[in-house]
Amino acid sequence: MKLAKVQELLDAKIHAGAELVGQLEVKDAFGSDLMSDVLAFVQEQGMLLTGLRNSQVVRTAEMMDMQVVVFVRGKEPDEEMVSVAEERNIVLMSTEMTMFTSCGILYKNGLGTDGKAGESLV
Amino acid sequence: MSNGMKFRYPVDGNDFTRAGEISSKVKKQLKQLGLPPEVIRRVAIIMYEAEINMVIHANGGTIDVEITPEQIRLVFSDTGPGIPDIEKAMQEGFSTASHEVRELGFGAGMGLPNMKKNSDEMKIDTRIGVGTIMDLIVKI
Ligand SMILES: Nc1ncnc2c1ncn2[C@@H]1O[C@H](COP(=O)(O)OP(=O)(O)O)[C@@H](O)[C@H]1O
Ligand SMILES: [Mg+2]
Numbered sequence: 001m002k003l004a005k006v007q008e009l010l011d012a013k014i015h016a017g018a019e020l021v022g023q024l025e026v027k028d029a030f031g032s033d034l035m036s037d038v039l040a041f042v043q044e045q046g047m048l049l050t051g052l053r054n055s056q057v058v059r060t061a062e063m064m065d066m067q068v069v070v071f072v073r074g075k076e077p078d079e080e081m082v083s084v085a086e087e088r089n090i091v092l093m094s095t096e097m098t099m100f101t102s103c104g105i106l107y108k109n110g111l112g113t114d115g116k117a118g119e120s121l122v
Numbered sequence: 123m124s125n126g127m128k129f130r131y132p133v134d135g136n137d138f139t140r141a142g143e144i145s146s147k148v149k150k151q152l153k154q155l156g157l158p159p160e161v162i163r164r165v166a167i168i169m170y171e172a173e174i175n176m177v178i179h180a181n182g183g184t185i186d187v188e189i190t191p192e193q194i195r196l197v198f199s200d201t202g203p204g205i206p207d208i209e210k211a212m213q214e215g216f217s218t219a220s221h222e223v224r225e226l227g228f229g230a231g232m233g234l235p236n237m238k239k240n241s242d243e244m245k246i247d248t249r250i251g252v253g254t255i256m257d258l259i260v261k262i
Contacts, residue, residue, distance in 0.1 A: 036232035039167050040239075052227045056174075059142035060227075063149065063166045065159075080139065088146075 001026055001111045003068060003091060006047070009105050010095040012070065016082045017091035024067055024091065028112040031072075031103050035060040042066065045112075049102055051075060058084045058092070067091060072099045126190035133173055133200075135182025138226060144185055145169040155189070157262065164240040164260050165194055171233035172198045172256060178223045179203070180254060193242075194260045204250040212238065 180202025219229025
């Protein structure tokens with residue numbers, strides 16, 4: 001899914017990496033407020049959705065080669081986080097939507113479903 | 123073996139915001155050396171979890187990185203409180219982290235098991251009231 005599409009679906013604000021939004025694509029995402037779980041469970045997911053707001057979120061994304069962080073529930077990154085993200089070419093977005101709604105919308109539109117959106121995956 | 127590159131980095135124990143900067147630096151360096159992405163990923167996870175641990179549990183310390191053609195050795199030394207029961211500490215979900223640390227997204231008790239999972243060897247030498255040395259090897 002194109003990042004521009006993610007932004008549109010989540011009605012998201014861009015805080016860092018604006019120039020990358022038109023270029024990057026993600027196939028899958030991971031949602032968590034626990035950074036140790038991100039470090040333990042993420043494999044190829046290129047996007048992190050989180051309700052946590054501190055500089056370690058951006059660091060964690062960097063460590064796991066995730067190119068995009070979406071802050072949910074109206075959390076917005078501070079200056080320090082934005083500058084680290086800009087330096088590392090990581091896109092930061094924020095949405096007013098909750099974690100559940102954000103993930104649900106992205107999933108329904110095909111993210112992380114290998115193109116099988118709408119089919120019963122259970 | 124001993125003709126590798128060696129680097130030493132101090133870890134500031136008082137600055138959670140900056141925790142991970144050393145991991146970030148080393149990760150960049152390994153990329154420049156052209157090491158396999160899988161190796162870089164494993165080293166990054168180990169370093170970052172250990173660096174965070176040094177800040178949240180041990181008030182900082184030192185990280186030694188030694189790179190040879192065969193392996194990367196990572197040694198984390200601190201003068202923190204030590205670990206009373208290593209076996210327990212190695213279990214997934216075991217954590218003595220404070221509520222404050224948990225609110226920062228850590229303290230889920232996944233760090234040490236994940237460091238073990240991503241290394242080929244892991245040794246812990248700890249003494250109560252003296253400190254902890256963790257010595258890990260990632261084969262290339
Ligand atoms: N460097 C250290 N010094 C003292 N205790 C430590 C250190 N690293 C880990 N520990 C202890 O081991 C426990 C488990 O560590 P870890 O698996 O990283 O989980 P977490 O950091 O989330 O608590 C910690 O809660 C702490 O009690
Ligand atoms: Mg830890």
